[in-house]
Amino acid sequence: MNDPRAKEPRNHGPQVGRSVPRKETHAKLTGTAAYVHHLVLPGMLHGKVARSRVAHARIRGIDTRAASALEGVYRVLTAADVGKLIPDPHYGPAFHDQPILAIDKVRFAGEPVALVLAYDPHVAQAAAALIEVDYEPLPAVYDEVEAMTSKAVVHEVLKPAGTFPDLKHLAGKRDTNIALDYHLERGDPAKAFAQAAHVFEHTFKTQQVLHLPLEPFVSLADPADERLTIHTASQSPSFVRIEIARLLGWPENRVRVQVPFLGGGFGAKLYIKLEALVAAAALIVRRPVKIALTMEEQFYTITKHAATLRIKSGVDSAGRIVARECEVWWNGGAYADIGPRVTQKSGFTAPGPYDIDNVSIASYALYTNLPPAGALRGFGIPQLVWAYESQADMIARAIGMDPLEFRRKNILREGRPQATGTPMRDAAIGQVLERLAQRMQWQAPFDRGSGTVRRGRGMAIGFKASISPTTSVAIVNVSADGSCHLLCSTVDMGQASDTAMAQIAAEVLGMPAERIAVVHPDTDVTPYDMATLGSRSTYHMGHAVKRAAEDARDKLLALAGELGVPPETTPIPDLFKKKYGMQAGNVIGMGSFVPAYAPTDHATGQSSNVTPYWMIGATGVEIEVDTETGVVTVTRMINVADAGKAINPAVVDTQLSGAAIMQLGFTLTEQMHFSEGQVTNPSLADYKIPGMLDLPAVIENEAVEANEQAGPFGAKGVGESGTFGVSPAIANAIEDAVGVRLTSLPITAEAVYRALRKAAGRPLDDE
Amino acid sequence: MKTIRFELNGEPVTAQVEPHHNVVELLQTMGLRGARESCGQGLCGCCTVLVDGLAVSGCLYFAAQLDGARVDTIERTEREGELDVVQQAFAECGAFQCGFCTPGFVLMTRQLLAHNPAPSEDEIRHYLSGNLCRCATYPEIIRAVQLAARIRKAGA
Amino acid sequence: MRPFELLEPSSLREALGLLDTADETVRPAGGGTALMLMMKAGVLEPSRLISLRRIEPAWAEISQSADAVEIGALATLSAIEHSGIVRSELPVIARTLRTLANVRVRNVATLGGNLAHADPHMDLPPVLIALGASVIIASRGAERELPVAELISGYYETTLASGELIVRVRVPKQFARFSAYRKITTRSADDWPALGVAVALDREGPVLREARIAVSAAFDRPLRLAAAEAVLRGASIDDEAVLIHAGDAAADEARPIADERGSAAYKRELIRVHVRRALRDALDAQGGTP
Incomplete structure (x- = not known):
């Protein structure tokens, strides 16, 4: 996102360490900033989710007749419909445990059981309330300590995603609620406790709370042209592309994920939230489908x-x-x-x-x-x-x-070993x-x-x-007039990453940050980034952006050398003009970063x-x-x-x-x-x-x-x-x-x- | 379906509305993005619009009741080009993050300063207590309101 | 939200006619904020709403006579908050409104709608009860007056009959009576109150002639606390101990309901403390301007 109104400072000096006004200032203050919330496509259906009213139960049957019969309802979908498109419709970043719509069983109150599609969201909402589910209640477990030994088992079998080596040993494990146990041992605690002058033991508790971004979850899938474009309020566009492609058995390049601004994220809008459901629905009905959750539904999501x-x-x-x-x-x-x-x-x-x-x-x-x-x-x-x-x-x-x-x-002082x-x-x-x-x-x-x-x-x-370890990739594209695009899949959800990334690129290229336009995540265009999470972007994407800018700068310097002009003083537009005889061409720099890491x-x-x-x-x-x-x-x-x-x-x-x-x-x-x-x-x-x-x-x-x-x-x-x-x-x-x-x-x-x-x-x- | 006529950001408009449609739904069908439904309960202020000069929650206001009214939204400034004093102050103080609640805060601040050109911090907090910012940009917003009041005073 | 019919009669008479119907889902709408919340939540699905916003403007007026302030039921809360008459004659109402919901809701919500909604967490009912206010209720061809204390009969329940409409609220001028309202929220400041305490004290020189204490939010409807009032009757205003006794009496007689804002036992303690503090506030404020 670039603000064409932002005035460049006359003597720009260093760009890092400067409180550059956010690039999206004008757009956000005038209400024109783009969010998925506003997006409407021709022929689009609205989806409303029917949710479980019980915490743990077997599904004996789902009666969608009344909902389907309501005037204006286009289609009602259940897991049976999804299964015809995606044989194993389970997703998740660590475990493939979450079904797109509940299959045979519900595991929490609020879990999606069916989806109603209609052109009018009010109709879809009314129809969702008409869906009747016949439940056979199962014993439930709510407390984390009780879950260690509870007879109530949430998942019959563990299904780790396979992407994390430390989860592989859990594959196929049965009758446990323990999704992972992590252990660390250092020194000889038993001996040290025996010798300590004082021993203190306390138990603390924290409560369940939620992110509650003011822009609730929203995703829109468009199945045009034998591929799928997903517009989604997501912090992890690259993950969405990979996971949706996996579910569909498609190559990554048939799935396109686009993310404009987010109305807050805080970790909620990571991995797959609505994207799998909206993708399945759009492909089943061959029409664009949008699902926008209400504030209430956020409480049932993450x-x-x-x-x-x-x-x-x-x-x-x-x-x-x-x-x-x-x-x-x-x-x-x-x-x-x-x-x-x-x-x-x-x-x-x-x-x-x-x-x-x-x-x-x-x-x-x-x-x-x-x-x-x-x-x-x-x-x-x-x-x-x-x-x-x-x-x-x-x-x-x-x-x-x-x-x-x-x-x-x-x-812990500098150089001393942490517990690991x-x-x-x-x-x-x-x-x-x-x-x-x-x-x-x-x-x-x-x-x-x-x-x-x-x-x-x-x-x-x-x-x-x-x-750690996670990967970021960035591209810096210098145009013939010397202006610059920065392509990266970091999502600006309010933390001003667009501005910070532009500052890093600008610092390397010796130009004001205002001259750099940041392209918002679009997996057809912007390269891979693990996700915008965990305070990782400034360091990881920052490195990738810095390297991409250095690559572009080095290519510009090489171009000057090739053209025989002074590299430090020749304005960038002059380089292009001399090379191509007119205002034409690009210089593209690429950078990627993954830190060193030793597994535990x-x-x-x-x-x-x-x-x-x-x-x-x-x-x-x-x-x-x-x-x-x-x-x-x-x-x-x-x-x-x-x-x-x-x-x-x-x-x-x-x-x-x-x-x-x-x-x-x-x-x-x-x-x-x-x-x-x-x-x-x-x-x-x-x-x-x-x-x-x-x-x-x-x-x-x-x-x-x-x-x-x-x-x-x-x-x-x-x-x-x-x-x-x-x-x-x-x-x-x-x-x-x-x-x-x-x-x-x-x-x-x-x-x-x-x-x-x-x-x-x-x-x-x-x- | 009912036809209503009202003035939107200074221009006469007509619209077809259903009785159960609220003001945010109507404005979005008219291509305006500034008012957004978030909490749906009039608590967060993301859907703020001005009806006959008074701030209301668009998510709790029947669209049909705009018939004959004068409606102003955040887009009014955009049409006039320049940021107003309040927006300039918000820009200067970095008084937004994700931006979803920002139009509501700007509109409410304009209302506050119209009624009370030199509000105390306590008055600012009370007046804006019905607007929520999950990014918690509140300290910056308070500073922006104070700055806007000072700029207005200097310009008066 | 389910579709419905929205009618906008241009006179009270016409509105009363439309409300005189056997269809029990028909509702009058003032500002419509509370109705819309209930409709969005699916707890109310009216076939028809009778909007009152286009009836004669007189029903939104605020006026005074020698001994009372009359507020049209269609006056918005914000009009009441900023009314010169209210601020000078009933400053406790203006103060109460400052923390009621938010500016946008106050700009739209009406006094009549607020009272008829009968949500036990509302701030105005206990204040109006303490001030001895009454509502004037109209129906097709009839009108009656009822103390606010007798209007609200339970959780979201009133004694209004089908076809009846609150058209005015009459609040006696307070003269030498001092009043205060405390809204107690236990989570964020903009939460619904866990407790509302309104007090109004009649004083004759250094002696309290009469006290009215109305408590809300902790019960299914606002209630007078008679035992606490009795402690205060005839007491000296300089006797700090009597305020403590009144708080204790209030706590003893109250039977608060537990919810996510607090347990019954805790709310009882809040009543003890805040009845005492509200009495102190009233004595300190002495009816001062907001």
């Missing part, structure tokens, strides 16, 4: 893992953590989605950013009869940080050490911690409030590895190179607690991160506070409620995300002065770092203010109030 986390720490008399044992149970819901990756890729950071010689980790991905869980802005990290940073304060308090001092004493054995490189953990402490004036006296309003403060720091050992979880870079995020809060009601008000929130060198400082700032405010919702107000597996609050009226009045009065963000040596121009990812520390910082501040410890999210006013009453020896009547 969520964030609820988790139970047990963490046991041995500490010596000097306050050093000498051993840690972590057990994590991830509630993955009815389909694995990317849960097994969360289990492993986040699981290995469960001991926190601490230097601990003896570590044991077990991390389990579990199937339950709830809506599926995937990746949400942090890939499991916020759940882990919730546990280990809550416990950090609990330990410090118990041994009489200042929480900042305890962290200082234990954090991979040495820490360019991970500014200490620097982030110190900047946070300085901004909080940690050593200064603090007003603790009085009467019924008590004040407290807390901090927390977390870290994350990048998902299956038994010990050890690896010499588990990630190309580390992301560090810390949050400090000041809060007030109303002791008569338990209401917690965050009055000040400070977010500090290591983003390497910021490509666009203004955008980095916005990413930090945006992530932190989102996590504030996951900490205080957001929770999916269930009754027998059915979501009981599937709307913005009953599921409460933060609004303007919920913000802390003061929010400060800082990206520390840092440099990722292996990153493009020293940069690395930052989209998730703001989420890491928020929840435990608030729980730590609550204990600081009123002396009670909350170990489950969300921290509702009622939970705080109940804890206060219990601590005072006067528990509420119903306890």
Whole structure:
């Protein structure tokens, strides 16, 4: 996307490190930006999904007669219809476990059972409500810990996708809900626990929440010309193409995936969501089909893992953590989605950013009869940080050490091995911690409030590895007038990747970022990218873009040499004119990137190179607690991160506070409620995300002065770092203010109030 | 099906509407993209349009009831070419991310400043509390509203 | 949403005629926001809606007499919020409206529709009950007046008969009466309240002559708390302990309903605290302007 109105700066200077206005500014401020939401094709049918009303059942029959008979209904589809087109219609990034429409059985309330197609979406909606399904109920399991041993089994047999080596051993495994168990062993934890001066063991819980982008899921498939074009609000166009081609048994080049702007993603719009259903429907009826979900339906599509986390720490008399044992149970819901990756890729950071010689980790991905869980802005990290940073304060308090001092004493320093054995490189953990402490004036006296309003403060720091190894490819196309196209499949869902990528290319080519037009993902045109997820784009695609721009630059220099003109001073248009005799031709640069990676050992979880870079995020809060009601008000929130060198400082700032405010919702107000597996609050009226009045009065963000040596121009990812520390910082501040410890999210006013009453020896009547 | 006549962004228009169609559905069939249905409950503000000068939720407003009304949408500025003061301030402060909620915030900010040219931060937060931004660009939006108020004052 | 017929009569008389029908799915529509939500959710599928937006503008007017403010049922919440009469005579209503739903809803939703909807989470019913307001109800050829307290009979239920329409709300001027409303949300600020507490206090010098306490959201409909009111009758306004006793009495007599916003036991504690705080607010505000 390029903004033709953007004025180029006269003396453009360096492009990296400049707060370039977003390229889509004009389009977004005037409402003209393109989203799939708006797309209409001639002859298009609207699809509305009929969903399961029970959590776990065998399907005895589906009666579509009333729906089909409704005036205006074009067609009603069930799994039987899909099966004629796609013999094995199961998809998923880690397991091929999710059917396009339920086959023989439903595994969660809200699962798609049938699809109604009509020219009028109101008709399709009305008809979907007329579909009757005869269910034979099955015992269901909802809790992740119970799922370990439950007699209720969600999937009879495990079907790993085969693309991940560490899942292969699970193929064909029966009668288990454990989709993946990941283990890490380092040192001799048993011995170290025996010798520790203090041993602490706590269990923490997080709740199921969801992404809730304001543009709900939407996909449109067009089966024209013996191929299939899918317009979709997706963070992973390349994956969609590959997976749809696999399902259809087609070559990749018969499937075209186009993605304009996304109205938010946060990890929801990854892998396959509506694309397989819309593709199957369009091919069956030979017409364009659009499915646009409602806000309610997002609750049945993808969520964030609820988790139970047990963490046991041995500490010596000097306050050093000498051993840690972590057990994590991830509630993955009815389909694995990317849960097994969360289990492993986040699981290995469960001991926190601490230097601990003896570590044991077990991390389990579990199937339950709830809506599926995937990746949400942090890939499991916020759940882990919730546990280990809550416990950090609990330990410090118990041994009489200042929480900042305890962290200082234990954090991983540069070059020290992380639990996997991979040495820490360019991970500014200490620097982030110190900047946070300085901004909080940690050593200064603090007003603790009085009467019924008590004040407290807390901090927390977390870290994350990048998902590795993953590939990005980019193309830079220089036109004869010297303007430039950048082709890459990174999806701009609000994180300003178009602008950042243009800045990287511009830096190499010595031109202002405004001169570079970014072509939005179109798999016929833009090259492969693994996906826009996990704060990977700046580093991975950034590298690919840098290489593509360098390739183009080198070709321009070679062209100058060939033409015998001064390479550094000849304007680009003059090169083309001299070469072709007129304004004609292109110079095309290509770049691709995949980082080095050493796989983890299956038994010990050890690896010499588990990630190309580390992301560090810390949050400090000041809060007030109303002791008569338990209401917690965050009055000040400070977010500090290591983003390497910021490509666009203004955008980095916005990413930090945006992530932190989102996590504030996951900490205080957001929770999916269930009754027998059915979501009981599937709307913005009953599921409460933060609004303007919920913000802390003061929010400060800082990206520390840092440099990722292996990153493009020293940069690395930052989209998730703001989420890491928020929840435990608030729980730590609550204990600081009123002396009670909350170990489950969300921290509702009622939970705080109940804890206060219990601590005072006067528990509420119903306890 | 009923024929309605109304003024859309300064121009007289006619449209055929069904009683159960809402304003967002109608505007989208007329090629306008700025008002979007998101929560469907009038809570998020993505569907904000002005009817007879007052902000309403297009997703909770029957299209048929636009008959005879004056309707303004975010597209009105686009037709006039230049970004207005509020949009300039949003651009300057980077007060958007995914952009899905942005037209609603811009329209509501215009309403706020028309009624209250120098709002306090508390007044800004209250007035805009019915608009949601899942990217949580709220601090930037508050700064943009304050900047727009200052530019307006300087220009007055 | 299912298709339906939308009629727009141009007079109240005509509207009342159209509402006088045996078809129980026919509904009057003021601003239509609450109706549309119910229709989208599929809980209401009317064959016909009678829109009131084109009837005589008099039914949206706000006027005053020596002892009362009269608000036409078709006045929008935003018109009421910004009305000079309301702000000077009934400032608690203007304050309450500032946090009711949002600007866009207030621009469209009408007072009559708000009351007839009878959602137990609504902010205005407890305030109007505390202020001693009544509704004037019209039907074909008849009119009656009913205290707001007797209008709402249960969860989304009113005592309105089929064919009846709220046409005006009469709120007595408050003179020496001080009032306050507290909206308590337990999740985000824009949530439906877990509790609404409205109080109105009649004072004679340093003595409370009468107190009205109306509590909403924690029950299936707004309720007066008689025991708490009794504690306050005749008490001194300088006696802080009596406010605490009133809060305790309120908590003792209330039977709140648990939901996702809080358990019954917690809501009882909220009632204890916020009845006391609302009384304090009213005494502090002394009927001040918003």
